[in-house]
Amino acid sequence: MRDATPRSDLFFFLLFAVAVLTMPLWTAPFGASYPDLLQKFAIFGIFAIGFNILFGLTGYLSFGHAAFLGVGSYTAVWSFKLLSMSPIPAVLFGMLLAGLFAAAIGYVSLRRTGIYFAILTLAFAQMSYNLAYSVLTPITNGETGLQLTAEDPRALDALLGVDHGAGLPTPNLFGIEMIGFPAFYFCAVALIIAFYLAMRIARSPFGTMLRAIHSNQNRLSYTGVNTRPYALTAFVISGMYAGLAGSLLAVTDPLAGAERMQWTASGEVVLMTILGGAGTLLGPVLGAVVIKYFENIFSAFNNATLHATFDFLPGWLADPFVGLLSLFVGDGWHLTLGLLFMIVVIFLPGGMMEGINRTAKAVRRRREARHGASGDQDSKDGSGLSARAYHPGE
């Protein structure tokens, strides 16, 4: 914290914004530059950033955040059905309802800490999922998922005389259809705003209090701080982030299914955050990108594509090589993901961000050694660019 000056933060933020906006360019060599995956990067980045506000700062491990994602999605689709095809009300209502839902669940769950809290949130989310899949079908359309139909009223659009023509309408922002790259940029802007807000929160007195909750809740209450409303606020904020992510999922693809609320989905955001680096600003986004990349790209390899990739190898080498690789891609992508989890957490306790920090530190040390600079400046240099600057949770 001491190293993160307003200037370094601004620089960092601008860097982030540029990186996000130019994502279609630099992801191209990795085969990831197509709208849907880019949208997913941004959306799950938002989800993970929000989750990190709760988990990374306060240390409360929620295993039920997917419920808020689901609520956001359902609300957004209902907004498209009842009000308007504009993403603005969809996103606003999605966040609002997810926030209210989070307030209710958080109010109850935050009466407990540690694993008890985790299981309470898990229980609420699983109840939501199970009910959404079965008895709440009139609201959620169950297994099939909530979809748009041509007959939906769309009261606001009707009032304003917006005509969606034949067939199913597409969400559109003042005439720009929310598909493909425009939809990505809509999500990207949301991600940048979400990131900026998370940065403000992390750097604020409020954020300091959240970290104090993580550090020593007992001391904090004897210091005159009512910890529960702080934790609840963090919970609601992160619930609203999840709601935002959920409604963006609906904006880019107006269909909401119950499985979005399943515990595996809650677990996924936990994994994203820890994989990237809990408590760091950038880590959760990285974690989200990596997991979504694996899910969409690694799963798509098959023997034919592998052979095509390695056809420069001689046959006697290519076949066993492809055979070996095929264990880890296609239907084996889960194996790769599992191994990745283990490797990262074994060797990089702070997640991927720790790896980046270590590399940055090593590079700097080498450079300093070359320039003959004194060694003990290390991470306390005033440049404001030290890796530590970006990690309020360290």
Place this chain on the structure above:
Amino acid sequence: MDAFVLQILNGLDKGGAYALIALGLTLIFGTLGVVNFAHGALFMLGAFCAVSLQKLLTLSQQIKDESVTFFDAYKEVPYLEIWFGDTGSMIIDYAVPLSILLAIPVMLLIGLVMERGLIQYFYKRTHAEQILVTFGLAIVLQEIVKSVFGANPVPTPAPEIVAGSADIGAMFGLGAGVVYPWWRLIYLVFSLIVIAIVFAFLQFTTFGMVVRAGMADRETVGLLGINIQRRFTIVFGIAAIVAGLAGVMYTPILPPDYHIGMEFLVLSFVVVVVGGMGSLPGAVTAGFLLGILQSFASMTEVKDLIPGIDQIIIYLVAVVILLVRPRGLLGRKGVMEG
């Protein structure tokens, strides 16, 4: 009334499975302080011990079905039957109970290797990191099993003699036609025996006393110059055996597939927490309690009253219990609350 008895039996049966998994989980929590998301995978590996033994015993001579062209279709006659006739068939028939003998050493070995090779480095790490690494391990184990045995469930029947149902109506003077599968009764008894053995072991052996003392206050026991660490490693092995045995014996009830552990994982965590972290009796009580409640909630009469209640009952009960009793049914203060 009869319906009630049957539902209680169903509940106890389910509860037996929950209790066995939760018992191992809470042992590991209590001793090593590790959140083991790979515990479901241990259950799964146990189940696949049974599958492996069955596959081994049914290694077959293949008699080609000549009516099928284009590919090779066989009628399979196990070598055991060819060599030993009815004795061979009987051995095959008893594959599941026999695999208990296989599962005990195998699961112990897996448990020890897992603890020494991986878990021991995570004692001091955060719970989140423990979750990540054990979850990763669970996925890896699953995928390995999937690549060997495929993704479909594998039928693993109970021995012929207990494949059917017991007429408990006649046995206990209930109504006519009240039957219950033999194997489920065996499973219930088996789980009670395993639970009793674990408790007796912890209660009456020196080893167990040290472990219990270690669960209560690790530092002090460490100060006494007792190598608590090595004992905890063995505890992990025991937990693995218990989970594995639960898996072995469950195979005739639920044909196992590679994913079976994940399905039990979340539920068994709920059981452990409802029982109270670090409490062995709590885990067992909660296991049976939730099993029975789940059975009752599934009764048509109850479902008509509250639609969908069977879908959420376990979680609902968990919420209520945790709100009324902050540390679950029998939990101790300060365990896993940080």
Place this chain on the structure above:
Amino acid sequence: MSFFDDKINRRRVLQGSALLGAGLAAPMVMRRRAWAQEFRNDPGNAGSITLGFNVPQTGPYADEGADELKAYQLAVKHLNGEGDGGMMNTMKPSSLKGNGVLGKKVEYVTGDTQTKSDAARASAKRMIEKDGVLMFSGGSSSGVAIAQQSLAQEMGVIFMNGLTHSNDTTGKDRRRYGFRHFFNAYMSGRALGPVLQEEMGTDRRAYHLTADYTWGWTQEESIKNTTEELGWQTVNAVKTPLGAGDFSQYITPVLNSGADVLILNHYGKDMVNSLTQAVQFGLRDKQANGKNFEIVVPLFSRLMAQGAGENIKGILGTTNWNWSLQDEGSQAFVKSFGQEYGYPPSQAAHTCYVQTLLYANACEMAGTFYPPEVIKALEGFQFDGMGNGPTEYRAEDHQCFKSVLVVRGNDNPTSQFDLLKVVKEVPRSQVEYPPTLFGGELGPYEV
């Protein structure tokens, strides 16, 4: 991503100050391209086309997905004129030439649906947006199929359903861009009717256990309608949570309910588990109301039957296709699949193979890849020689109408694959229904 194909001055793009602007400009570039083309992923003058095969590769249906994928690969081979041609030789009428489709070589990409709607749509979008597929196909769960089908409509890319059995797929959730060759729950009910009557009479009391989601409900409804028409009573119909694992608490009430038939509206793992457990509770050997207690599994699949082992023996159900069929088309398919992979294809593999050929054939008939024309070629298309006898793709709801197989778990299998025995081939006329029965709207040709 073919971003650099668009002749943006690359050096300028890479200049730091221009990066942001270039990023923002990207959507405009993409849009301009979009206007220029007549339809999405037009292969134009390219020498090949790409199809997308989106199947479950992880999760409970992974084996079924693997089987589907093999069938797709086989179909691509045959379309490109490799191998023995399989059902291309038996399909009537056929416009396929064995030189790809419209002279273009067929290539394919694969994806993992994880049997989740979200994952399936994400995977499909990758195929459409990144790999430029002209058609995508796959299945194993109705919810997932419906989700992909509506995506197809939004994106203007044809989706050929794989295994999906819910009435909704071509009922209330039908789409202009979605086609189903597989049969549905209604047909299962209709087909089972006469066999149930024959085997069990008209005085029966049925108890339903139903997977608590849309497919389960539609199947329960269909079977109930059929059996009640026969004069059967429905004692109870109980919903069970998806993936319940242990069904004992739902099975014990069956024991003394006065029912003499148990109908399991379950599929996949739920079916394996509930059937295994029902048999354990002695239901198969039980006597009730002076009759033999019977279990019926309306939707069977051989792959899942393997999981239930011995318990499947003697159980009645329906299936879309079985490898033991002796017609010319089935034989041709079993031959090429069996020789390629060493075991017989499943019904899921069959429907996926057929769907791929049907799509290719429709392109040839239409003489273009332009989806509206391809759709029109498929609509009302009548064909034979694909293993199900004379079949029609009904124009009004994109459902294939053909005979349905009623099967029984084989008591005395001659091989490890010989699990199901065909009891009756129920002709199309008995399973047909008016297209308006389930409502639904196909939507426009042009999107």
Place this chain on the structure above:
Amino acid sequence: MSILQVQNVNKSFSGLRALNNVNLTVEEGSVHAIIGPNGAGKSTLLNCFVGRLTPDTGTVTFMGHSLVGRKPHEINQVGVARVFQTPEIFGDLTLIENVMIPTLARRDGSYALNAWPRVDGQRQVIEKAEHLLEDVGLADKKDLTANSLSRGDKRRLELAMCLVQDPKLLLLDEPTAGMSRADTNATIDLLKRIGERGITKIVIEHDMHVVFSLAHTISVLAQGTVIAEGKPEQIKGDPRVQEAYLGGAHL
């Protein structure tokens, strides 16, 4: 003027009586020591002051506020701060953050959604915190994480965290427990210096050296009851105290 009145406080734990009709009055500005053998109920009494425990019966009144049934943070907000037996600090935060948090808590109250401004822009808070760190002699370590401190330094940090709130009443639970003689003396000096700020202090202490160096008034607790109260000289000679401590601590 009394700042804290304790009247007829009783507290039992499952039948075991920990506090038996305790009465106590603490004068404003004084240093009031509570001594007694192990298990006399000293910590229980202190916990009743800060809201960790609620007395079964009786009243605890601080400057006109009843403290019974209040939450710890509410009690702190009316001006009561506490130093724990084992230092309770924010171990993974830096020293300056450790001291800033109580400063913010005093400025913003028990809850404030102060999420927009930067914490490093709170000049006054930072200056005040730095000042306090200087007072306790930890200024040069302000950017270290608190866990890296020695036990004595941790205690001084905790003291700074309490003092920065300008409490009216400071509760010290064995402030020198486990310290070396030198550290103990340094702490005594420090506490004496704080004394100049006029903060009322209640000290629980075993070390009679500390008690007699600091206290103005001493209450002796034995078996949950106050058996003696008075100036240090009076207590020294009290035979009841001698008896309570028989075989106990050094007098």
